[in-house]
Amino acid sequence: xxxxxxxxxxxxxxxxxxxxxxxxxxxxxxxxxxxxxxxxxxxxxxxxxxxxxxxxxxxxxxxxxxxxxxxxxxxxxxxx
Numbered sequence: 673x674x675x676x677x678x679x680x681x682x683x684x685x686x687x688x689x690x691x692x693x694x695x696x697x698x699x700x701x702x703x704x705x706x707x708x709x710x711x712x713x714x715x716x717x718x719x720x721x722x723x724x725x726x727x728x729x730x731x732x733x734x735x736x737x738x739x740x741x742x743x744x745x746x747x748x749x750x751x752x
Contacts, residue, residue: 673717673718673719673734674689674712674717674718674719675689675690675718675719675720675721676688676689676704676709676712676713676718676719676720676721677689677690677720677721677722677723678709678720678721678722678723678745678746679723679725680722680723680724680725681725681726682725682726686703687703687704687705687706687708687709687720688701688702688703688704689701689702689704690702706749710749710750713735713746713750714750714752716735718734719732719733719734720732720733720734720746721733722745722746731745733745733746739751
């Protein structure tokens, strides 16, 4: 299961994913397009960690989460 991160800040939000490299290289964090995250989430292959930059609050959402929480934190596009 892939783990994506939605980072919400003052100016907006973006999705990111940590790219795991071989042991002697650093892992990279890459920005991912929203449509890629939606596709994986609807297929049941992703979980999304929502992080609020200002407060530091973190919420983990997967396909078993309450539909109201999915709609609130991710948007209507993520509902099946």
